[in-house]
Amino acid sequence: MFLDNEDKISIDRVVEELENRPELQHVYLHKLFKRDHHKGQRYHEKQISLYAEYDRPNLLPFLRDSTHCPLEKALEICQQRNFVEETVYLPSRMGNSHSALKMIMEELQDVDKAIEFAKEQDDGELWEDLILYSIDKPPFITGLLNNIGTHVDPILLIHRIKEGMEIPNLRDSLVKILQDYNLQILLREGCKKILVADSLSLLKKMHRTQMKGVLVDEENICESCLSPILPSDASKSFSVVVFHCRHMFHRECLPVSNTVSSVQFCNICSAKHRGPGSAVLEMKK
Structure with a gap:
Protein backbone atom coordinates (compact mmCIF):
# COMPACT_ATOMS: atom_id res chain seq x y z
CA MET A 1 0.00 0.00 0.00
CA PHE A 2 2.79 2.45 0.89
CA LEU A 3 4.71 1.62 -2.29
CA ASP A 4 1.64 2.15 -4.45
CA ASN A 5 0.85 5.53 -2.84
CA GLU A 6 4.18 7.35 -2.75
CA ASP A 7 2.49 10.54 -3.91
CA LYS A 8 0.37 10.55 -0.72
CA ILE A 9 2.86 9.10 1.78
CA SER A 10 6.50 9.80 1.01
CA ILE A 11 9.32 7.30 1.43
CA ASP A 12 10.95 9.49 4.07
CA ARG A 13 7.72 9.60 6.09
CA VAL A 14 7.34 5.80 6.06
CA VAL A 15 10.96 5.23 7.06
CA GLU A 16 10.65 7.77 9.88
CA GLU A 17 7.43 6.24 11.23
CA LEU A 18 8.97 2.75 11.22
CA GLU A 19 12.14 3.83 13.01
CA ASN A 20 11.13 1.93 16.14
CA ARG A 21 10.19 -1.17 14.14
CA PRO A 22 13.42 -1.89 12.24
CA GLU A 23 12.25 -5.31 11.05
CA LEU A 24 9.27 -3.69 9.29
CA GLN A 25 11.46 -0.85 8.12
CA HIS A 26 13.68 -3.45 6.47
CA VAL A 27 10.73 -5.13 4.77
CA TYR A 28 9.56 -1.80 3.36
CA LEU A 29 13.01 -0.74 2.12
CA HIS A 30 13.67 -4.19 0.70
CA LYS A 31 10.43 -4.12 -1.31
CA LEU A 32 11.25 -0.58 -2.43
CA PHE A 33 14.72 -1.67 -3.56
CA LYS A 34 13.28 -4.60 -5.49
CA ARG A 35 10.89 -2.27 -7.27
CA ASP A 36 13.46 0.46 -8.02
CA HIS A 37 17.16 0.30 -7.14
CA HIS A 38 17.47 4.09 -6.99
CA LYS A 39 14.39 5.49 -5.23
CA GLY A 40 15.59 4.74 -1.71
CA GLN A 41 19.28 5.29 -2.39
CA ARG A 42 19.72 7.62 0.61
CA TYR A 43 18.84 4.67 2.87
CA HIS A 44 21.18 2.12 1.30
CA GLU A 45 23.76 2.60 4.05
CA LYS A 46 21.07 1.91 6.67
CA GLN A 47 19.94 -1.14 4.69
CA ILE A 48 23.33 -2.80 5.07
CA SER A 49 22.77 -3.17 8.80
CA LEU A 50 19.12 -4.10 8.32
CA TYR A 51 19.98 -6.88 5.88
CA ALA A 52 22.77 -8.10 8.16
CA GLU A 53 20.37 -8.24 11.12
CA TYR A 54 17.12 -9.47 9.59
CA ASP A 55 17.78 -10.87 6.12
CA ARG A 56 21.29 -12.27 5.66
CA PRO A 57 20.48 -14.29 2.48
CA ASN A 58 19.56 -11.08 0.61
CA LEU A 59 22.57 -9.08 1.78
CA LEU A 60 24.94 -10.26 -0.96
CA PRO A 61 22.40 -9.71 -3.78
CA PHE A 62 21.80 -6.22 -2.36
CA LEU A 63 25.53 -5.45 -2.33
CA ARG A 64 25.82 -6.66 -5.92
CA ASP A 65 22.87 -4.64 -7.24
CA SER A 66 23.25 -1.41 -5.28
CA THR A 67 25.38 1.34 -6.79
CA HIS A 68 24.83 3.71 -3.85
CA CYS A 69 25.81 1.84 -0.69
CA PRO A 70 29.21 2.77 0.82
CA LEU A 71 31.42 -0.27 0.25
CA GLU A 72 33.83 0.55 3.08
CA LYS A 73 30.95 0.66 5.57
CA ALA A 74 29.57 -2.62 4.19
CA LEU A 75 32.98 -4.27 4.50
CA GLU A 76 33.29 -3.09 8.09
CA ILE A 77 29.88 -4.51 9.04
CA CYS A 78 30.51 -7.83 7.30
CA GLN A 79 33.90 -8.21 8.96
CA GLN A 80 32.41 -7.47 12.39
CA ARG A 81 29.75 -10.14 11.86
CA ASN A 82 32.22 -12.57 10.25
CA PHE A 83 30.22 -12.79 7.01
CA VAL A 84 32.90 -14.50 4.95
CA GLU A 85 31.16 -14.67 1.57
CA GLU A 86 30.20 -10.99 1.62
CA THR A 87 33.64 -10.03 2.96
CA VAL A 88 35.21 -11.90 0.04
CA TYR A 89 32.97 -10.18 -2.51
CA LEU A 90 33.46 -6.59 -1.36
CA PRO A 91 37.25 -6.27 -1.94
CA SER A 92 36.80 -7.41 -5.54
CA ARG A 93 33.98 -4.86 -5.95
CA MET A 94 36.36 -2.23 -4.58
CA GLY A 95 39.05 -3.23 -7.09
CA ASN A 96 41.21 -5.31 -4.73
CA SER A 97 40.94 -8.69 -6.46
CA HIS A 98 44.15 -10.05 -4.95
CA SER A 99 42.85 -9.54 -1.42
CA ALA A 100 39.55 -11.19 -2.32
CA LEU A 101 41.30 -14.23 -3.78
CA LYS A 102 43.51 -14.53 -0.72
CA MET A 103 40.44 -14.55 1.52
CA ILE A 104 38.78 -17.26 -0.58
CA MET A 105 41.84 -19.45 -0.31
CA GLU A 106 42.64 -18.82 3.35
CA GLU A 107 39.19 -18.29 4.89
CA LEU A 108 36.99 -20.51 2.76
CA GLN A 109 39.62 -23.04 1.72
CA ASP A 110 37.51 -23.55 -1.40
CA VAL A 111 39.59 -24.27 -4.51
CA ASP A 112 36.55 -24.43 -6.81
CA LYS A 113 35.37 -20.99 -5.67
CA ALA A 114 38.92 -19.61 -6.04
CA ILE A 115 39.13 -20.97 -9.61
CA GLU A 116 35.69 -19.58 -10.44
CA PHE A 117 36.74 -16.18 -9.08
CA ALA A 118 39.96 -16.21 -11.14
CA LYS A 119 37.96 -17.08 -14.25
CA GLU A 120 35.53 -14.21 -13.65
CA GLN A 121 38.34 -11.68 -13.18
CA ASP A 122 40.34 -13.02 -16.16
CA ASP A 123 43.60 -11.69 -14.67
CA GLY A 124 46.89 -13.53 -15.26
CA GLU A 125 48.30 -12.27 -11.97
CA LEU A 126 45.42 -13.85 -10.05
CA TRP A 127 46.16 -17.21 -11.65
CA GLU A 128 49.79 -16.79 -10.62
CA ASP A 129 48.73 -16.06 -7.02
CA LEU A 130 46.46 -19.10 -7.04
CA ILE A 131 49.23 -21.36 -8.34
CA LEU A 132 51.71 -20.09 -5.73
CA TYR A 133 49.23 -20.65 -2.92
CA SER A 134 48.25 -24.13 -4.15
CA ILE A 135 51.71 -25.50 -4.95
CA ASP A 136 52.15 -27.21 -1.54
CA LYS A 137 48.50 -28.31 -1.21
CA PRO A 138 47.78 -31.49 -3.20
CA PRO A 139 43.95 -31.12 -3.18
CA PHE A 140 44.30 -27.59 -4.56
CA ILE A 141 46.70 -28.82 -7.24
CA THR A 142 44.17 -31.45 -8.33
CA GLY A 143 41.47 -28.81 -8.61
CA LEU A 144 43.75 -26.56 -10.66
CA LEU A 145 44.81 -29.35 -12.99
CA ASN A 146 41.17 -30.14 -13.67
CA ASN A 147 40.21 -26.53 -14.46
CA ILE A 148 43.27 -24.53 -15.48
CA GLY A 149 43.79 -25.91 -18.98
CA THR A 150 41.51 -23.53 -20.88
CA HIS A 151 42.74 -20.40 -19.07
CA VAL A 152 46.43 -20.85 -18.25
CA ASP A 153 49.13 -23.06 -19.72
CA PRO A 154 49.08 -26.12 -17.40
CA ILE A 155 52.84 -26.53 -17.91
CA LEU A 156 53.31 -23.50 -15.64
CA LEU A 157 51.71 -25.49 -12.83
CA ILE A 158 53.16 -28.90 -13.65
CA HIS A 159 56.77 -27.63 -13.66
CA ARG A 160 56.32 -26.30 -10.13
CA ILE A 161 55.05 -29.51 -8.59
CA LYS A 162 57.71 -30.88 -6.25
CA GLU A 163 59.15 -34.25 -7.12
CA GLY A 164 57.72 -37.03 -4.96
CA MET A 165 54.57 -35.09 -3.96
CA GLU A 166 51.50 -37.31 -3.89
CA ILE A 167 48.61 -35.71 -5.73
CA PRO A 168 45.14 -37.31 -5.65
CA ASN A 169 43.90 -38.52 -9.06
CA LEU A 170 46.96 -37.12 -10.85
CA ARG A 171 46.66 -39.51 -13.79
CA ASP A 172 43.01 -38.58 -14.41
CA SER A 173 43.86 -34.89 -14.19
CA LEU A 174 46.67 -35.21 -16.76
CA VAL A 175 44.40 -37.19 -19.09
CA LYS A 176 41.78 -34.42 -18.81
CA ILE A 177 44.40 -31.79 -19.68
CA LEU A 178 45.34 -33.72 -22.84
CA GLN A 179 41.68 -34.15 -23.78
CA ASP A 180 41.04 -30.42 -23.27
CA TYR A 181 44.08 -29.62 -25.41
CA ASN A 182 42.89 -31.89 -28.23
CA LEU A 183 39.45 -30.30 -28.00
CA GLN A 184 40.97 -26.83 -28.34
CA ILE A 185 42.91 -27.95 -31.42
CA LEU A 186 39.74 -29.34 -33.00
CA LEU A 187 37.85 -26.13 -32.22
CA ARG A 188 40.59 -23.98 -33.77
CA GLU A 189 40.69 -26.13 -36.91
CA GLY A 190 36.91 -25.91 -37.17
CA CYS A 191 36.99 -22.13 -36.74
CA LYS A 192 39.74 -21.86 -39.38
CA LYS A 193 37.65 -23.81 -41.90
CA ILE A 194 34.66 -21.59 -41.21
CA LEU A 195 36.75 -18.43 -41.62
CA VAL A 196 38.22 -19.66 -44.90
CA ALA A 197 34.76 -20.54 -46.22
CA ASP A 198 33.36 -17.15 -45.12
CA SER A 199 36.31 -15.29 -46.68
CA LEU A 200 35.79 -17.10 -50.00
CA SER A 201 32.06 -16.41 -49.90
CA LEU A 202 32.64 -12.69 -49.19
CA LEU A 203 35.27 -12.49 -51.92
CA LYS A 204 32.83 -13.93 -54.45
CA LYS A 205 30.15 -11.52 -53.26
CA MET A 206 32.52 -8.57 -53.63
CA HIS A 207 33.48 -9.69 -57.13
CA ARG A 208 29.82 -9.99 -58.17
CA THR A 209 29.14 -6.51 -56.74
CA GLN A 210 32.08 -5.00 -58.60
CA MET A 211 31.00 -6.59 -61.87
CA LYS A 212 27.59 -4.95 -61.74
Missing part, protein backbone atom coordinates in the same frame (compact mmCIF):
# COMPACT_ATOMS: atom_id res chain seq x y z
CA GLY A 213 26.84 -2.09 -64.05
CA VAL A 214 27.38 1.51 -62.93
CA LEU A 215 24.94 4.25 -63.86
CA VAL A 216 26.64 7.26 -65.42
CA ASP A 217 24.45 10.24 -66.30
CA GLU A 218 24.52 14.02 -66.56
CA GLU A 219 24.43 14.47 -62.77
CA ASN A 220 27.81 12.79 -62.26
CA ILE A 221 30.93 14.93 -62.27
CA CYS A 222 34.59 14.32 -62.92
CA GLU A 223 36.38 14.18 -59.56
CA SER A 224 39.36 15.99 -61.03
CA CYS A 225 37.98 18.92 -63.02
CA LEU A 226 34.55 18.92 -61.31
CA SER A 227 32.75 19.36 -64.64
CA PRO A 228 29.92 17.05 -65.80
CA ILE A 229 31.25 13.62 -66.64
CA LEU A 230 29.23 13.45 -69.87
CA PRO A 231 29.54 16.15 -72.55
CA SER A 232 26.55 18.39 -73.12
CA ASP A 233 26.84 17.72 -76.84
CA ALA A 234 25.87 14.07 -77.33
CA SER A 235 27.62 14.01 -80.69
CA LYS A 236 31.03 14.60 -79.14
CA SER A 237 33.32 11.69 -78.40
CA PHE A 238 34.27 11.04 -74.77
CA SER A 239 36.26 8.66 -72.62
CA VAL A 240 35.24 8.09 -68.99
CA VAL A 241 36.97 5.98 -66.33
CA VAL A 242 34.83 4.70 -63.44
CA PHE A 243 36.61 3.08 -60.49
CA HIS A 244 34.97 0.42 -58.35
CA CYS A 245 34.88 2.96 -55.51
CA ARG A 246 32.38 4.79 -57.80
CA HIS A 247 34.62 7.82 -58.39
CA MET A 248 34.59 8.94 -62.02
CA PHE A 249 37.14 10.78 -64.16
CA HIS A 250 37.57 11.97 -67.70
CA ARG A 251 40.34 9.90 -69.23
CA GLU A 252 42.30 13.06 -70.02
CA CYS A 253 41.94 14.26 -66.41
CA LEU A 254 43.72 11.23 -64.94
CA PRO A 255 47.44 11.65 -64.16
CA VAL A 256 49.77 9.91 -66.58
CA SER A 257 50.75 7.37 -63.90
CA ASN A 258 47.12 6.30 -63.62
CA THR A 259 46.70 5.46 -67.28
CA VAL A 260 48.66 2.21 -66.98
CA SER A 261 46.16 -0.58 -67.51
CA SER A 262 47.66 -3.11 -65.06
CA VAL A 263 47.52 -0.92 -61.93
CA GLN A 264 45.40 2.20 -61.55
CA PHE A 265 44.83 4.50 -58.58
CA CYS A 266 41.80 6.50 -57.58
CA ASN A 267 43.19 9.87 -56.52
CA ILE A 268 40.19 10.59 -54.28
CA CYS A 269 40.23 7.59 -51.95
CA SER A 270 43.80 6.42 -52.68
CA ALA A 271 42.40 3.02 -53.62
CA LYS A 272 44.54 0.82 -55.85
CA HIS A 273 42.65 -1.07 -58.56
CA ARG A 274 44.27 -3.83 -60.56
CA GLY A 275 43.09 -4.49 -64.09
CA PRO A 276 42.69 -4.61 -66.87
CA GLY A 277 38.95 -4.71 -67.24
CA SER A 278 38.05 -6.09 -63.82
CA ALA A 279 39.49 -3.10 -61.99
CA VAL A 280 37.88 -0.12 -63.68
CA LEU A 281 35.25 0.49 -66.28
CA GLU A 282 36.18 2.63 -69.24
CA MET A 283 33.47 4.00 -71.51
CA LYS A 284 34.25 5.53 -74.88
CA LYS A 285 32.30 6.97 -77.73
Whole structure:
Protein backbone atom coordinates (compact mmCIF):
# COMPACT_ATOMS: atom_id res chain seq x y z
CA MET A 1 0.00 0.00 0.00
CA PHE A 2 2.79 2.45 0.89
CA LEU A 3 4.71 1.62 -2.29
CA ASP A 4 1.64 2.15 -4.45
CA ASN A 5 0.85 5.53 -2.84
CA GLU A 6 4.18 7.35 -2.75
CA ASP A 7 2.49 10.54 -3.91
CA LYS A 8 0.37 10.55 -0.72
CA ILE A 9 2.86 9.10 1.78
CA SER A 10 6.50 9.80 1.01
CA ILE A 11 9.32 7.30 1.43
CA ASP A 12 10.95 9.49 4.07
CA ARG A 13 7.72 9.60 6.09
CA VAL A 14 7.34 5.80 6.06
CA VAL A 15 10.96 5.23 7.06
CA GLU A 16 10.65 7.77 9.88
CA GLU A 17 7.43 6.24 11.23
CA LEU A 18 8.97 2.75 11.22
CA GLU A 19 12.14 3.83 13.01
CA ASN A 20 11.13 1.93 16.14
CA ARG A 21 10.19 -1.17 14.14
CA PRO A 22 13.42 -1.89 12.24
CA GLU A 23 12.25 -5.31 11.05
CA LEU A 24 9.27 -3.69 9.29
CA GLN A 25 11.46 -0.85 8.12
CA HIS A 26 13.68 -3.45 6.47
CA VAL A 27 10.73 -5.13 4.77
CA TYR A 28 9.56 -1.80 3.36
CA LEU A 29 13.01 -0.74 2.12
CA HIS A 30 13.67 -4.19 0.70
CA LYS A 31 10.43 -4.12 -1.31
CA LEU A 32 11.25 -0.58 -2.43
CA PHE A 33 14.72 -1.67 -3.56
CA LYS A 34 13.28 -4.60 -5.49
CA ARG A 35 10.89 -2.27 -7.27
CA ASP A 36 13.46 0.46 -8.02
CA HIS A 37 17.16 0.30 -7.14
CA HIS A 38 17.47 4.09 -6.99
CA LYS A 39 14.39 5.49 -5.23
CA GLY A 40 15.59 4.74 -1.71
CA GLN A 41 19.28 5.29 -2.39
CA ARG A 42 19.72 7.62 0.61
CA TYR A 43 18.84 4.67 2.87
CA HIS A 44 21.18 2.12 1.30
CA GLU A 45 23.76 2.60 4.05
CA LYS A 46 21.07 1.91 6.67
CA GLN A 47 19.94 -1.14 4.69
CA ILE A 48 23.33 -2.80 5.07
CA SER A 49 22.77 -3.17 8.80
CA LEU A 50 19.12 -4.10 8.32
CA TYR A 51 19.98 -6.88 5.88
CA ALA A 52 22.77 -8.10 8.16
CA GLU A 53 20.37 -8.24 11.12
CA TYR A 54 17.12 -9.47 9.59
CA ASP A 55 17.78 -10.87 6.12
CA ARG A 56 21.29 -12.27 5.66
CA PRO A 57 20.48 -14.29 2.48
CA ASN A 58 19.56 -11.08 0.61
CA LEU A 59 22.57 -9.08 1.78
CA LEU A 60 24.94 -10.26 -0.96
CA PRO A 61 22.40 -9.71 -3.78
CA PHE A 62 21.80 -6.22 -2.36
CA LEU A 63 25.53 -5.45 -2.33
CA ARG A 64 25.82 -6.66 -5.92
CA ASP A 65 22.87 -4.64 -7.24
CA SER A 66 23.25 -1.41 -5.28
CA THR A 67 25.38 1.34 -6.79
CA HIS A 68 24.83 3.71 -3.85
CA CYS A 69 25.81 1.84 -0.69
CA PRO A 70 29.21 2.77 0.82
CA LEU A 71 31.42 -0.27 0.25
CA GLU A 72 33.83 0.55 3.08
CA LYS A 73 30.95 0.66 5.57
CA ALA A 74 29.57 -2.62 4.19
CA LEU A 75 32.98 -4.27 4.50
CA GLU A 76 33.29 -3.09 8.09
CA ILE A 77 29.88 -4.51 9.04
CA CYS A 78 30.51 -7.83 7.30
CA GLN A 79 33.90 -8.21 8.96
CA GLN A 80 32.41 -7.47 12.39
CA ARG A 81 29.75 -10.14 11.86
CA ASN A 82 32.22 -12.57 10.25
CA PHE A 83 30.22 -12.79 7.01
CA VAL A 84 32.90 -14.50 4.95
CA GLU A 85 31.16 -14.67 1.57
CA GLU A 86 30.20 -10.99 1.62
CA THR A 87 33.64 -10.03 2.96
CA VAL A 88 35.21 -11.90 0.04
CA TYR A 89 32.97 -10.18 -2.51
CA LEU A 90 33.46 -6.59 -1.36
CA PRO A 91 37.25 -6.27 -1.94
CA SER A 92 36.80 -7.41 -5.54
CA ARG A 93 33.98 -4.86 -5.95
CA MET A 94 36.36 -2.23 -4.58
CA GLY A 95 39.05 -3.23 -7.09
CA ASN A 96 41.21 -5.31 -4.73
CA SER A 97 40.94 -8.69 -6.46
CA HIS A 98 44.15 -10.05 -4.95
CA SER A 99 42.85 -9.54 -1.42
CA ALA A 100 39.55 -11.19 -2.32
CA LEU A 101 41.30 -14.23 -3.78
CA LYS A 102 43.51 -14.53 -0.72
CA MET A 103 40.44 -14.55 1.52
CA ILE A 104 38.78 -17.26 -0.58
CA MET A 105 41.84 -19.45 -0.31
CA GLU A 106 42.64 -18.82 3.35
CA GLU A 107 39.19 -18.29 4.89
CA LEU A 108 36.99 -20.51 2.76
CA GLN A 109 39.62 -23.04 1.72
CA ASP A 110 37.51 -23.55 -1.40
CA VAL A 111 39.59 -24.27 -4.51
CA ASP A 112 36.55 -24.43 -6.81
CA LYS A 113 35.37 -20.99 -5.67
CA ALA A 114 38.92 -19.61 -6.04
CA ILE A 115 39.13 -20.97 -9.61
CA GLU A 116 35.69 -19.58 -10.44
CA PHE A 117 36.74 -16.18 -9.08
CA ALA A 118 39.96 -16.21 -11.14
CA LYS A 119 37.96 -17.08 -14.25
CA GLU A 120 35.53 -14.21 -13.65
CA GLN A 121 38.34 -11.68 -13.18
CA ASP A 122 40.34 -13.02 -16.16
CA ASP A 123 43.60 -11.69 -14.67
CA GLY A 124 46.89 -13.53 -15.26
CA GLU A 125 48.30 -12.27 -11.97
CA LEU A 126 45.42 -13.85 -10.05
CA TRP A 127 46.16 -17.21 -11.65
CA GLU A 128 49.79 -16.79 -10.62
CA ASP A 129 48.73 -16.06 -7.02
CA LEU A 130 46.46 -19.10 -7.04
CA ILE A 131 49.23 -21.36 -8.34
CA LEU A 132 51.71 -20.09 -5.73
CA TYR A 133 49.23 -20.65 -2.92
CA SER A 134 48.25 -24.13 -4.15
CA ILE A 135 51.71 -25.50 -4.95
CA ASP A 136 52.15 -27.21 -1.54
CA LYS A 137 48.50 -28.31 -1.21
CA PRO A 138 47.78 -31.49 -3.20
CA PRO A 139 43.95 -31.12 -3.18
CA PHE A 140 44.30 -27.59 -4.56
CA ILE A 141 46.70 -28.82 -7.24
CA THR A 142 44.17 -31.45 -8.33
CA GLY A 143 41.47 -28.81 -8.61
CA LEU A 144 43.75 -26.56 -10.66
CA LEU A 145 44.81 -29.35 -12.99
CA ASN A 146 41.17 -30.14 -13.67
CA ASN A 147 40.21 -26.53 -14.46
CA ILE A 148 43.27 -24.53 -15.48
CA GLY A 149 43.79 -25.91 -18.98
CA THR A 150 41.51 -23.53 -20.88
CA HIS A 151 42.74 -20.40 -19.07
CA VAL A 152 46.43 -20.85 -18.25
CA ASP A 153 49.13 -23.06 -19.72
CA PRO A 154 49.08 -26.12 -17.40
CA ILE A 155 52.84 -26.53 -17.91
CA LEU A 156 53.31 -23.50 -15.64
CA LEU A 157 51.71 -25.49 -12.83
CA ILE A 158 53.16 -28.90 -13.65
CA HIS A 159 56.77 -27.63 -13.66
CA ARG A 160 56.32 -26.30 -10.13
CA ILE A 161 55.05 -29.51 -8.59
CA LYS A 162 57.71 -30.88 -6.25
CA GLU A 163 59.15 -34.25 -7.12
CA GLY A 164 57.72 -37.03 -4.96
CA MET A 165 54.57 -35.09 -3.96
CA GLU A 166 51.50 -37.31 -3.89
CA ILE A 167 48.61 -35.71 -5.73
CA PRO A 168 45.14 -37.31 -5.65
CA ASN A 169 43.90 -38.52 -9.06
CA LEU A 170 46.96 -37.12 -10.85
CA ARG A 171 46.66 -39.51 -13.79
CA ASP A 172 43.01 -38.58 -14.41
CA SER A 173 43.86 -34.89 -14.19
CA LEU A 174 46.67 -35.21 -16.76
CA VAL A 175 44.40 -37.19 -19.09
CA LYS A 176 41.78 -34.42 -18.81
CA ILE A 177 44.40 -31.79 -19.68
CA LEU A 178 45.34 -33.72 -22.84
CA GLN A 179 41.68 -34.15 -23.78
CA ASP A 180 41.04 -30.42 -23.27
CA TYR A 181 44.08 -29.62 -25.41
CA ASN A 182 42.89 -31.89 -28.23
CA LEU A 183 39.45 -30.30 -28.00
CA GLN A 184 40.97 -26.83 -28.34
CA ILE A 185 42.91 -27.95 -31.42
CA LEU A 186 39.74 -29.34 -33.00
CA LEU A 187 37.85 -26.13 -32.22
CA ARG A 188 40.59 -23.98 -33.77
CA GLU A 189 40.69 -26.13 -36.91
CA GLY A 190 36.91 -25.91 -37.17
CA CYS A 191 36.99 -22.13 -36.74
CA LYS A 192 39.74 -21.86 -39.38
CA LYS A 193 37.65 -23.81 -41.90
CA ILE A 194 34.66 -21.59 -41.21
CA LEU A 195 36.75 -18.43 -41.62
CA VAL A 196 38.22 -19.66 -44.90
CA ALA A 197 34.76 -20.54 -46.22
CA ASP A 198 33.36 -17.15 -45.12
CA SER A 199 36.31 -15.29 -46.68
CA LEU A 200 35.79 -17.10 -50.00
CA SER A 201 32.06 -16.41 -49.90
CA LEU A 202 32.64 -12.69 -49.19
CA LEU A 203 35.27 -12.49 -51.92
CA LYS A 204 32.83 -13.93 -54.45
CA LYS A 205 30.15 -11.52 -53.26
CA MET A 206 32.52 -8.57 -53.63
CA HIS A 207 33.48 -9.69 -57.13
CA ARG A 208 29.82 -9.99 -58.17
CA THR A 209 29.14 -6.51 -56.74
CA GLN A 210 32.08 -5.00 -58.60
CA MET A 211 31.00 -6.59 -61.87
CA LYS A 212 27.59 -4.95 -61.74
CA GLY A 213 26.84 -2.09 -64.05
CA VAL A 214 27.38 1.51 -62.93
CA LEU A 215 24.94 4.25 -63.86
CA VAL A 216 26.64 7.26 -65.42
CA ASP A 217 24.45 10.24 -66.30
CA GLU A 218 24.52 14.02 -66.56
CA GLU A 219 24.43 14.47 -62.77
CA ASN A 220 27.81 12.79 -62.26
CA ILE A 221 30.93 14.93 -62.27
CA CYS A 222 34.59 14.32 -62.92
CA GLU A 223 36.38 14.18 -59.56
CA SER A 224 39.36 15.99 -61.03
CA CYS A 225 37.98 18.92 -63.02
CA LEU A 226 34.55 18.92 -61.31
CA SER A 227 32.75 19.36 -64.64
CA PRO A 228 29.92 17.05 -65.80
CA ILE A 229 31.25 13.62 -66.64
CA LEU A 230 29.23 13.45 -69.87
CA PRO A 231 29.54 16.15 -72.55
CA SER A 232 26.55 18.39 -73.12
CA ASP A 233 26.84 17.72 -76.84
CA ALA A 234 25.87 14.07 -77.33
CA SER A 235 27.62 14.01 -80.69
CA LYS A 236 31.03 14.60 -79.14
CA SER A 237 33.32 11.69 -78.40
CA PHE A 238 34.27 11.04 -74.77
CA SER A 239 36.26 8.66 -72.62
CA VAL A 240 35.24 8.09 -68.99
CA VAL A 241 36.97 5.98 -66.33
CA VAL A 242 34.83 4.70 -63.44
CA PHE A 243 36.61 3.08 -60.49
CA HIS A 244 34.97 0.42 -58.35
CA CYS A 245 34.88 2.96 -55.51
CA ARG A 246 32.38 4.79 -57.80
CA HIS A 247 34.62 7.82 -58.39
CA MET A 248 34.59 8.94 -62.02
CA PHE A 249 37.14 10.78 -64.16
CA HIS A 250 37.57 11.97 -67.70
CA ARG A 251 40.34 9.90 -69.23
CA GLU A 252 42.30 13.06 -70.02
CA CYS A 253 41.94 14.26 -66.41
CA LEU A 254 43.72 11.23 -64.94
CA PRO A 255 47.44 11.65 -64.16
CA VAL A 256 49.77 9.91 -66.58
CA SER A 257 50.75 7.37 -63.90
CA ASN A 258 47.12 6.30 -63.62
CA THR A 259 46.70 5.46 -67.28
CA VAL A 260 48.66 2.21 -66.98
CA SER A 261 46.16 -0.58 -67.51
CA SER A 262 47.66 -3.11 -65.06
CA VAL A 263 47.52 -0.92 -61.93
CA GLN A 264 45.40 2.20 -61.55
CA PHE A 265 44.83 4.50 -58.58
CA CYS A 266 41.80 6.50 -57.58
CA ASN A 267 43.19 9.87 -56.52
CA ILE A 268 40.19 10.59 -54.28
CA CYS A 269 40.23 7.59 -51.95
CA SER A 270 43.80 6.42 -52.68
CA ALA A 271 42.40 3.02 -53.62
CA LYS A 272 44.54 0.82 -55.85
CA HIS A 273 42.65 -1.07 -58.56
CA ARG A 274 44.27 -3.83 -60.56
CA GLY A 275 43.09 -4.49 -64.09
CA PRO A 276 42.69 -4.61 -66.87
CA GLY A 277 38.95 -4.71 -67.24
CA SER A 278 38.05 -6.09 -63.82
CA ALA A 279 39.49 -3.10 -61.99
CA VAL A 280 37.88 -0.12 -63.68
CA LEU A 281 35.25 0.49 -66.28
CA GLU A 282 36.18 2.63 -69.24
CA MET A 283 33.47 4.00 -71.51
CA LYS A 284 34.25 5.53 -74.88
CA LYS A 285 32.30 6.97 -77.73
